[in-house]
Amino acid sequence: MPNFWLMKSEPDEASIDDLAAAPQQTLPWTGVRNYQARNFMRDGMQPGDGVLFYHSSCPQPGVAGIARIVGNVAPDETQFDPKSPYFDPKSSRAAPRWLQIDVKLERKTRLLALAEMRGAPELATMRVLQRGNRLSITPVTPQEWAAVLRRLGA
């Protein structure tokens, strides 16, 4: 029984086109530095899970494609790299604090803009639309998943 997730990425860092251009159309999802989001990765994510790939902090925020979780969680390599903006001096290889997981593109979609999502009654329950939500990873219910795909014309 697969789960569904919405994962935010700033297109300046990793856009849907970057994912499409990556080897195997797969990128390691690194840089999660929030415990709640990490716990979703650690406790909830499984290979095969569906992902709504969301562009945030950009002129056109919204869902830009469908992806899939592949592989399993592993220590996020960027936390050990002093040159990385995601370096965490309080973490160690013995006790890694942050996790990464591989995400593979399923298909690019039309942009389902945040404004459209906000106007869609069937999407009103989505965590990403709730007031004050800042989590970069949020669970999506099967109903919400189906509603998004329907709206994307799938």
Add this chain to the structure above:
DNA sequence: GCCAACGTTGGC
């Protein structure tokens, strides 16, 4: 650039 909202830090 602004600012609301939230998470984290650290002194006590």
Add this chain to the structure above:
DNA sequence: GCCAACGTTGGC
């Protein structure tokens, strides 16, 4: 353990 101060997120 409390909570003020600070930092970050992210839409607008």
